[in-house]
Amino acid sequence: MAFEGYLLPPSGQNWSRIADYKANGGYEGAEKALRSMKPADVVAEVKNSGLRGRGGAGFGSGMKWSFLPQDVQRPRYIACNADESEPGTYKDRQILERNPHELIEGLLIAAWANTIDAAYVYMRGEYRGPFENLNAAIAEARAAGYLGKNVLGSGLDFDVFVHRGAGAYICGEETGLMESLEGRKGQPRKRPPFPAIAGLWKRPTVINNVETMSHVPHVIRKGADWFKTIGTEKSTGSTIFGVSGQVVRPGAFELPFGTPLREIIFEHAGGLRPGRTLKAVIPGGVSMPVLTADTAMQVDMDHDSLQKVGSLLGTGAIVVFDDTSCMVRAAIIISRFFRHESCGQCTQCREGTGWLHKLMLQVEAGTARKSDLDVVDEITRQMEGKTICALSDAAAWGTGWFLRRFRPEFEAHIDRGGCPHAGTSFEV
Amino acid sequence: MPLSEELKARITAEFPKYPERRAVLLTALHFVQEECGGWVSPDVVPEIAELLGILPIDVEEVVSFYPMYHSDPVGRFHVQVCTNISCCIRGARGVVRRLEENLDVLSGEVTGDGLFSIGEVECLGSCGTAPVVMVNNERFVENVSADDVPALVERLRARAAAGGTNGSNGQAGGR
Ligand SMILES: Cc1cc2nc3c(=O)[nH]c(=O)nc-3n(C[C@H](O)[C@H](O)[C@H](O)COP(=O)(O)O)c2cc1C
Numbered sequence: 252m253a254f255e256g257y258l259l260p261p262s263g264q265n266w267s268r269i270a271d272y273k274a275n276g277g278y279e280g281a282e283k284a285l286r287s288m289k290p291a292d293v294v295a296e297v298k299n300s301g302l303r304g305r306g307g308a309g310f311g312s313g314m315k316w317s318f319l320p321q322d323v324q325r326p327r328y329i330a331c332n333a334d335e336s337e338p339g340t341y342k343d344r345q346i347l348e349r350n351p352h353e354l355i356e357g358l359l360i361a362a363w364a365n366t367i368d369a370a371y372v373y374m375r376g377e378y379r380g381p382f383e384n385l386n387a388a389i390a391e392a393r394a395a396g397y398l399g400k401n402v403l404g405s406g407l408d409f410d411v412f413v414h415r416g417a418g419a420y421i422c423g424e425e426t427g428l429m430e431s432l433e434g435r436k437g438q439p440r441k442r443p444p445f446p447a448i449a450g451l452w453k454r455p456t457v458i459n460n461v462e463t464m465s466h467v468p469h470v471i472r473k474g475a476d477w478f479k480t481i482g483t484e485k486s487t488g489s490t491i492f493g494v495s496g497q498v499v500r501p502g503a504f505e506l507p508f509g510t511p512l513r514e515i516i517f518e519h520a521g522g523l524r525p526g527r528t529l530k531a532v533i534p535g536g537v538s539m540p541v542l543t544a545d546t547a548m549q550v551d552m553d554h555d556s557l558q559k560v561g562s563l564l565g566t567g568a569i570v571v572f573d574d575t576s577c578m579v580r581a582a583i584i585i586s587r588f589f590r591h592e593s594c595g596q597c598t599q600c601r602e603g604t605g606w607l608h609k610l611m612l613q614v615e616a617g618t619a620r621k622s623d624l625d626v627v628d629e630i631t632r633q634m635e636g637k638t639i640c641a642l643s644d645a646a647a648w649g650t651g652w653f654l655r656r657f658r659p660e661f662e663a664h665i666d667r668g669g670c671p672h673a674g675t676s677f678e679v
Numbered sequence: 680m681p682l683s684e685e686l687k688a689r690i691t692a693e694f695p696k697y698p699e700r701r702a703v704l705l706t707a708l709h710f711v712q713e714e715c716g717g718w719v720s721p722d723v724v725p726e727i728a729e730l731l732g733i734l735p736i737d738v739e740e741v742v743s744f745y746p747m748y749h750s751d752p753v754g755r756f757h758v759q760v761c762t763n764i765s766c767c768i769r770g771a772r773g774v775v776r777r778l779e780e781n782l783d784v785l786s787g788e789v790t791g792d793g794l795f796s797i798g799e800v801e802c803l804g805s806c807g808t809a810p811v812v813m814v815n816n817e818r819f820v821e822n823v824s825a826d827d828v829p830a831l832v833e834r835l836r837a838r839a840a841a842g843g844t845n846g847s848n849g850q851a852g853g854r
Pocket residue numbers: 303304305306307308309310312332333334335336337420421422423424425426458459460461463464640641642645
């Protein structure tokens with residue numbers, strides 16, 4: 252039987268209005284948690300469910316919550332990450348546009364579990380529609396008593412505010428997000444201290460992605476054991492895979508972790524255009540190592556399976572390239588992006604992203620030498636694991652693995668003095 | 680040009696949401712751009728700073744850090760095309776080129792009558808409906824092909840003729 256999903260309403264439906272949400276089990280998880288569970292039991296249930304972050308790193312959510320000081324001193328905050336700027340990614344938007352109360356309910360349960368005073372949803376400034384939709388839902392939730400003073404008679408005072416960003420990718424990085432929310436440039440902070448100890452306004456802060464929080468009501472309502480029946484042993488539950496690029500029906504599909512990538516591309520997304528063959532797939536947003544077609548056809552979409560084939564799940568954003576595409580051009584766009592978005596604090600990142608982009612342009616123009624390809628390899632190694640945040644690593648992987656996995660194509664540019672796919676490929 | 684009382688009231692109404700006023704800076708700058716022609720003129724910087732209890736340099740730094748803020752005038756309709764991966768794969772470069780031809784300016788420039796400017800932006804989070812265009816800060820126009828450009832431009836011209844403001848809240852008009 253086809254998996255029906257639980258995060259998103261059935262296709263064609265929208266549960267943005269509270270009546271529709273409640274008619275489908277909405278707020279039952281919050282009622283259960285706030286009326287009958289101790290905060291520590293909620294944290295334990297989330298831990299036991301195996302829920303992992305959907306923002307890119309896949310960290311255990313219950314574990315993260317347990318890092319907040321046990322000796323509770325107020326105020327404490329939630330920062331909910333709705334920056335959604337990893338190229339290829341548009342999954343959180345599905346929740347914000349079609350099921351915003353699910354996020355609000357998740358935030359409320361997390362607030363109860365962690366004794367939180369307020370949640371700030373940091374939403375990318377370009378999301379005008381989602382911003383208005385979430386705000387309308389928050390107003391409904393306040394009117395219905397799910398937000399405000401003494402929520403559901405629990406003694407918890409809690410409210411949710413939506414904060415708009417202004418177009419910088421780095422504000423999706425959790426400490427860049429906090430700097431930005433406080434009204435500064437979004438330059439990531441050195442850690443420690445970690446947000447659980449000193450986050451927003453130096454107070455203990457829970458930071459989770461929109462989708463992560465939206466799973467929480469289901470974990471509480473139906474239980475950790477139910478949650479673990481979906482997905483794989485170490486990647487539990489479903490997730491929203493956003494497919495884009497050269498497929499017939501791009502779209503966002505909620506599926507269990509462990510679904511074969513082949514099935515997602517060829518069944519859910521309608522496969523390739525007639526006569527085309529698969530060339531490459533980015534499995535988790537452009538920060539994650541690209542896969543060759545052979546690997547892509549065999550891998551399942553969960554954390555362990557992707558790691559085994561030398562990539563990562565990231566945001567589950569799947570970008571598909573067919574045989575018309577030039578891999579150097581893909582690397583140009585990706586390196587240009589990271590060059591543009593580096594916040595400039597660390598030398599390796601600031602200089603490295605610039606060099607990578609320049610070298611990719613030279614390869615495409617046919618003016619690079621073969622030895623330059625080794626330089627690219629060397630630069631990417633210098634960029635890994637040495638900086639304040641992971642943007643530098645992402646830039647190194649996102650660009651470097653195109654070269655490593657499609658090196659003959661890069662060499663062909665140099666041999667021919669130009670792009671062998673110029674007649675068919677997309678432009679940059 | 681001083682900030683209007685209405686605009687100041689809109690900004691101060693945000694203060695109670697946060698423990699510190701400074702946190703309202705990004706929101707305040709969005710409001711300013713919506714109501715003052717789509718950009719942050721240097722004239723308004725000291726006033727915003729004073730309202731939030733910070734220095735003008737704190738405001739300037741933020742304006743220059745974030746791509747959505749403009750420290751130079753943009754067109755009444757700032758037409759931004761996503762040129763990141765999923766949009767380029769599906770023809771975003773052709774959309775930019777057609778805009779340049781149609782409006783007779785290059786990407787990054789403003790038309791002589793001040794009505795239009797063209798910009799290129801990073802992924803807008805709408806990759807499944809690529810290519811994507813965002814006019815000012817309105818809801819996205821999705822699945823845009825180069826051939827759709829003349830009609831899009833005409834719709835915007837019609838809005839201008841009808842006296843629409845630069846209205847960040849408006850709707851570029853779906854297809
Ligand atoms: C450069 C960079 C950009 C990021 N952008 C986002 C983003 O847009 N949305 C998001 O949820 N997480 C993003 N992250 C991950 C966050 O830092 C953080 O791990 C995440 O929000 C934690 O939530 P989770 O545990 O629920 O996934 C980004 C990380 C880096 C290094």
